[in-house]
Amino acid sequence: MSDTRPYALVLYGATGFTGGLTARYLSCHLPRDVRWAIAGRHRDGLEKIAAALEQRGHRPDLLIACSDDDTSLDAMAARTRVLVSTVGPYVRHGEPLVRACIGQGTHYCDLTGEPEFVNRLLLEHHAAARDAGCAIVNSCGFDSIPYDVGVLFTINRLTQAHGRPLDQPVTVEGALTASAEFSGGTWHSALEAFARPGANRDSLRRANEQLRRDYPRQVATVPFRARRDADLGGWLAPLPTIDPMVVLRSARALERYGPQFRYGHYLASGNPLKLGLGAAAVGALIGAAQVGPLRRWLLQRRPAGEGPDAATRARSWFQVRLRGRCGDSEVLCRVSGGDPGYDETACMLAETAMALALDPGQPRDTGVITPVMALRDQLLERLINAGIRFEELHQTSG
DSSP, X not given: OOTTSSEEEEEETXXXXXXXXXXXXXXXXXXXXXXXXXXESXXXXXXXXXXXXXXXXXXXXXXXXXXXXXXXXXXXXXXXXXXXXXXXXXXXXXXXXXXXHHHHTOEEEEXXXXXXXXXXXXXXXXXXXXXXXXXXXXXXBTTBHHHHHHHHHHHHHHHHHHTSSOOSOEEEEEEEEEEOOOOHHHHHHHHHHHTOHHHHHXXXXXXXXXXXXXXXXXXXXOOOOOOEETTTTEEEEEOOSSHHHHHHHHHHXXXXXXXXXEEEEEEEESOHHHHHHHHHHHHHHHHHHTSHHHHHHHHHHSOXXXXXXXXXXXXXXXXXXXXXXXXXXXXXXEEEESOTTTHHHHHHHHHHHHHHHHSTTOOSOOEEEOHHHHHHHHHHHHHHHHTOEEEEEEEEOO
16 A cells, blocks of 8 residues: 555544544554544534644544545545544445445444444455455454454463464353443444344355355354353353454454364353343344334434443443363453443554554455454554453463
8 A cells, every 4th residue: 555645544433422532542642743634524523623632632634525425435545544434323324435445445444343234345345355455344342352352362372371273173252241331323323233133144144155265264153051150250141242253253264263163252240130131121122123113212312422421431341251262271361441332442443543554564464354354463462552451360271
């Protein structure tokens, strides 16, 4: 990619809630000699963001672009090495921007946790992105970096415990515990995904067929059984998010995950009743989202662009416990941090974008790929330096 482009990265969606937090993080952490920009459809809103950023750090330039104007998206993508998007729901707004990035050979990263959108990109744009030499990197926030990079960290420690490359089947299980609130944008994206179960199932089936052709390594999910597991944090329930799909795609691509790889993904709680009620509430929400009037009513309950205040975010936290096994070797690891959906998500997305834009030899792969496929251990190192905690709690050597 040419270094003559004026910007190292452009953030599209800085006037939104998570976009604003990401802009603040970039302003404080980008080197002062690196040119960057924020982009959106309304100059007045961008001017307010830029003025506030100037008070605390590195002021960006401004670009005007709109998701329904392909010409403006092409012009924006042509001016930067990396384009960062926080504009969702991605299934409605995301694909034109990805097409623009591929057309201009521009690396791209986003926050999506929407399986249908990612599967569509895999099916329709993976080959074109590879041919263009660009990395289209989805799910670079709380969906799905703690799990994707956390499993990479676990695999690294498991290899150390095993004493040699992982030459037997590998199983990793991850369990989340957290205390946090979510924004209007997350609420809207989740309801959009819940409203389309048929499209999600069909896109997943077709994407898995393509992945088996492109990356034939053996991977699978661990069959769930209800149980209490003290190592993983208590009583377990299945967690129906995009994260297992992301982890398994990374495992398909990297030989270090062993000749066969399985992953289990759970929510953990010390209170089984609370866990059951939460699962029932999610099931009810999925059902309601498929009824048009109910979905529209739910969307109005939490407007896009709003999110938890600073005091609420300061009280929020997450941890993911990960147990890896290969033969007689076992490790127990933990990934943890503060507010998962916003403060830490802004950090994760910004560090991914800066690695793509600034770090020598990155990305390591091209096409529609995961964060670990794109950046490997470089992303792990950046996140550790940024304050996300990756720890080994226990190791048993085989």
